[in-house]
Amino acid sequence: MAQHPPSWAFDGPDDPPASPRTMRNLRKIRSHQVLTTSSALIAQTQSSRSSGARATETGSAVTTGSVTARTPTHRRTRSNSDAAARAAALAATAPAQRRPARKTGSGIGIKRSLLENLLRDGPHNGKTSEGLQELKYLVLSCRVDADGDGMSPYRIYLWLVLLNIPPVPTDDYLALIHRGRSPAYAKIRNDTFRTLATDPLFKRRVTEASLIRLLNAVAWKLHDSKVKPRSKSRPSSSRRLEMELLINTPPRIEEESEEPGSSNSATVNETAMYVQGMNVLCAPFLYAARSEVEAYALFHYFVTKECPGYIRGAMDGVHKGLRLVDRCLEVVDPKLAAHLFSKGMHAELYAFPSVLTFCACTPPLPEVLHLWDFLFAYGTHLNIVCIVAQLLRMRDSLLESDNPNKILRNLPPLDAEKIIALTVLLAPKIPADLYAEMVSHAK
Incomplete structure (x- = not known):
């Protein structure tokens, strides 16, 4: 004591x-x-x-x-000089802790969604048609897993499946790039620098150089489809063939750099190599794709199969789509349509960019990608109804305004989920003959 x-x-x-x-x-x-x-x-x-x-x-x-003190004797406390050695000895004798299991999902979470599982594993029992219908239903019922920037590890493959696009060899894309400048190169350069210029997500991921390469490659591809194949009796090298294509280019192709509607524009029946707005239409493909080759395959198919009427010299498909916006609005909401028409506000004045780019001109970009998931699953013609749905969401403010032009000058940010839900409700109200015109207007 x-x-x-x-x-x-x-x-x-x-x-x-x-x-x-x-x-x-x-x-x-x-x-x-x-x-x-x-x-x-x-x-x-x-x-x-x-x-x-x-x-x-x-x-x-x-x-x-x-x-x-309760201890009869007092011992000198141990110094900390051997603390490291003691910790190492304890770690050696302690049982090894098991490392956590590695995530096997897409990176968004450990468990994969039903949509991703079906896309990875394929349809059950090899029934492609039933599997495709189930895939479309899952696109509508559950959103594609993506981060805050809209990036998804499997979205680009979903698009390729929904549009039924086969793989494109990388060498084919590189061959188009190595051909250099296309006849539409000057016009492409006039547009690429302002593509989604105010969108930081797009600017951070997609460079102007990649936009130029992709648009120039598609321009070469469209150019080759115009030129009749030469006789096979005289084989020539690829370089000689390129020179012959440049020499034999019809004058109308050289004149396509003029603005649509001018006296030098391409004829209505001829597909242009490039029209203003194709740069914005190309942007979401490059943003979502993992490589330029995938974006090239999607974009070339899209403009040649889904909406060839949009890239004709006079853009007749776009103007048909604008008239369809007015007609669909008259069907689903006659009061709103009459109010806009009385103010001289037809779709040609406010909906041209939305029709041409399938709403890609309206931010934010992640919502555009979500909207495109729906359009690729159930038909790109539904973009007309999506534009009408955006007008209905602004209905009260438009009816109260004496100058709706100020409101429609800049459409509000996209809310893909609400627009899709409203589109699904509006589509059955459209008459069958009008719906048929809507399906074929872009062809």
């Missing part, structure tokens, strides 16, 4: 000076008291942290006015 120093240890002011031996004994006693008190406090703290467990070496008994 710790002993307090005796009363004679504290010298009074009149006492004679203590001898060296007496002072040494006094220091020992005081040091012993300090060490005993510190050990008792440490033991008390450890005891409270371990929920009442007793300390093995030191303990504490705190009483009123005194602190006592």
Whole structure:
């Protein structure tokens, strides 16, 4: 038990000076008291942290006015110089912890969605038609897994499947790039620098150089489809064939750099190599694709199979689509249509970019990708109804405004989920003959 120093240890002011031996004994006693008190406090703290467990070496008994030690002997505490060695020894003897399982999903989560599973594993029992219908239903019922930027590891493959596009060899795309500038190159360069210029997500992922390459490659592909194949009796090298194509280019192709509607525009029956707006239409493909080859396959198929009427010299398909917007609006909401028409607001004044680019001109880009999932699954012609749905979501403000042009000058940001839901409700209201025109207007 710790002993307090005796009363004679504290010298009074009149006492004679203590001898060296007496002072040494006094220091020992005081040091012993300090060490005993510190050990008792440490033991008390450890005891409270371990929920009442007793300390093995030191303990504490705190009483009123005194602190006592329960250990009969006092040992020197271990220094921390060998702490690293002790930790290594404990780690060697402790059982190894099992590492967490690696995620096997798409990166969004450990479990894959039904849509991703069907896309990866294919249809059950090899029934392609039933599997495609199920895939379309899943696109409508559950959203494609994507991050905040709209990026999904399997969206581009979903598009390729829905549009039934076979793989394109990389060498075919590279061959088009190595041919250099197409006759439409100058016009392409006039548009690419302002493609979605205010969208930071697009600018961070897609470069202007990739836009130029892709549009120029598609222009060469469309150019080759115009030129009749030469006789096979005289084989020529690829370089010689390229020179012959440049020399034999019809004058109308060189004149396609003029604005649509001018006297030098291409004829209605001829597909242009490039028209203004193709750069914006190409942008979502490049943003969602994992490579330029995938974007090239999708974009070339899209403009030649889904909407060839949109890239003709006079863009007759786009103008048909604008007239269909007015007619569909008259069917689903006659009051709103009459109000807009009375103010001179026809679709040609406000809906031209939305029809031409399939709403890709309206931010945000992740919502555009979600809307395109729906359009590729159930038909790109439904873009007409999607534009009408956007007007209906603005119905109150349009009816209250005496100048709806200010409101329609810039459409509000896309909300793909609400637009799709409203489109599904509006589509059955459209008469069969009008719906048939809508299906074929872009061909």
